[in-house]
Amino acid sequence: MIYFDYNATAPVMREAREAWLAITEKTGGNPSSMHQAGTRASIALADAREKLAAFLGCHPLDIIWTSGATEANNMVTHHFSKTLGAQDEVWISAIEHPCVHDSAKFYFGKRAKLIPVTHDGVVDVDWITSELADKRPGLVSVMAANNETGVIQPWREIHAICKAYEVPFFTDAVQFIGKMPLKGLGECDYVSGAAHKFGGPRGVGFLKIPHRKTITPLLHGGKQEGGRRAGTENVAIIAAMLAALEVREKQISHSQHLLRGVWRDNFERELLRTLPGASIIGANVPRLWNTVSALMPDGDRKHQWVVRLDKAGFAVSTGSACTTGKEEPSHVLAAMGVKSAQAMRVVRFSAGWETTESDWDALVKGVAKVHGEMHHGTAK
Ligand code: PLP
Numbered sequence: 001m002i003y004f005d006y007n008a009t010a011p012v013m014r015e016a017r018e019a020w021l022a023i024t025e026k027t028g029g030n031p032s033s034m035h036q037a038g039t040r041a042s043i044a045l046a047d048a049r050e051k052l053a054a055f056l057g058c059h060p061l062d063i064i065w066t067s068g069a070t071e072a073n074n075m076v077t078h079h080f081s082k083t084l085g086a087q088d089e090v091w092i093s094a095i096e097h098p099c100v101h102d103s104a105k106f107y108f109g110k111r112a113k114l115i116p117v118t119h120d121g122v123v124d125v126d127w128i129t130s131e132l133a134d135k136r137p138g139l140v141s142v143m144a145a146n147n148e149t150g151v152i153q154p155w156r157e158i159h160a161i162c163k164a165y166e167v168p169f170f171t172d173a174v175q176f177i178g179k180m181p182l183k184g185l186g187e188c189d190y191v192s193g194a195a196h197k198f199g200g201p202r203g204v205g206f207l208k209i210p211h212r213k214t215i216t217p218l219l220h221g222g223k224q225e226g227g228r229r230a231g232t233e234n235v236a237i238i239a240a241m242l243a244a245l246e247v248r249e250k251q252i253s254h255s256q257h258l259l260r261g262v263w264r265d266n267f268e269r270e271l272l273r274t275l276p277g278a279s280i281i282g283a284n285v286p287r288l289w290n291t292v293s294a295l296m297p298d299g300d301r302k303h304q305w306v307v308r309l310d311k312a313g314f315a316v317s318t319g320s321a322c323t324t325g326k327e328e329p330s331h332v333l334a335a336m337g338v339k340s341a342q343a344m345r346v347v348r349f350s351a352g353w354e355t356t357e358s359d360w361d362a363l364v365k366g367v368a369k370v371h372g373e374m375h376h377g378t379a380k
Helices: 014-026 036-056 069-083 098-111 125-132 155-164 235-253 262-274 302-311 331-335 357-376
Strands: 063-066 090-093 112-115 139-141 169-172 190-194 205-208 291-295 346-350
Touching: 014 036, 014 235, 036 063, 036 235, 063 069, 069 098, 069 139, 069 169, 069 190, 069 205, 090 098, 098 112, 125 155, 155 169, 262 291, 262 357, 302 346, 302 357
Parallel strands: 090 112, 090 139, 139 169, 169 190
Antiparallel strands: 063 205, 190 205, 291 346
């Protein structure tokens, strides 16, 4: 099986497994305990915090460990729901992950205003600038890169605009971290990440909050994380997350070729040649080097593609893992103006650091084979 669903989750890398085992064996204690076993765990936790802060470019105490990005993102929307005035709005991009979108709607209802995106899936910066001319939201939330299309968002530019207007800026960087250089992320007020998207374990992530500020806790009943997130920290999976990130940061600094998306582009060219009538979503704008969101030819249904490619030995997806299986069209594609009938034909291929050039080549051959089966009942 060749795996092309890294945006859903990535396999846990060897270095992360080894770090998990080493910390589990070395630090049996609770990091809040005062004895030596507890102290060892608390030192390991502080070490991980310092490493992540150095990668992001922020203070170690700006970081709160969480169970993943869903929790981190809910912490942000929850915090602002408790601290903003009854009339205040939050502006979130129309293509945010459901854990931002739905939680913002839950807490703010109509006061959660959607920032539109262009047909290419890029958040409309002009909309933000013109709305800011006479309104001030309590928060602007724009993800760093989209999970379905891979389109990289102008988060640096939007952060600079928000800073000028003194509006807090939050970026869900889940799909960006471990794939692109982290530089500048730590300057954003709020940043979330999840280990399992870059080769760390599932069930662990973090939230970076503004320096010297606190956050209204979502979980109560413990003084962990400076009283900001109750519950015993899972030191071993946090250390494993940092081990994975260290590897990814090294790879990112040595892989300009990959980061330019050369293999992805070759794959897309071949796919378009093989499948007349297909097109690439967000083809004209900067995208993650690993993600291809393809609108398959008329008549093809995305679930057929996923099932048939699975049988042919390729794990691909219909979009975000969280919406897979539901027949309703993706809100991301809808926001981009993709008609719902077309959205039913969109297949996502997402590679990882372990993916080789020959995996991409094999995938395009697999696509051609499945296309042949679907349209002529033959394997090409
Ligand atoms: N944000 C984005 C952009 C994602 O892609 C995901 C997961 O697919 C999440 C948040 C949620 O992450 P987790 O499932 O680790 O909580």
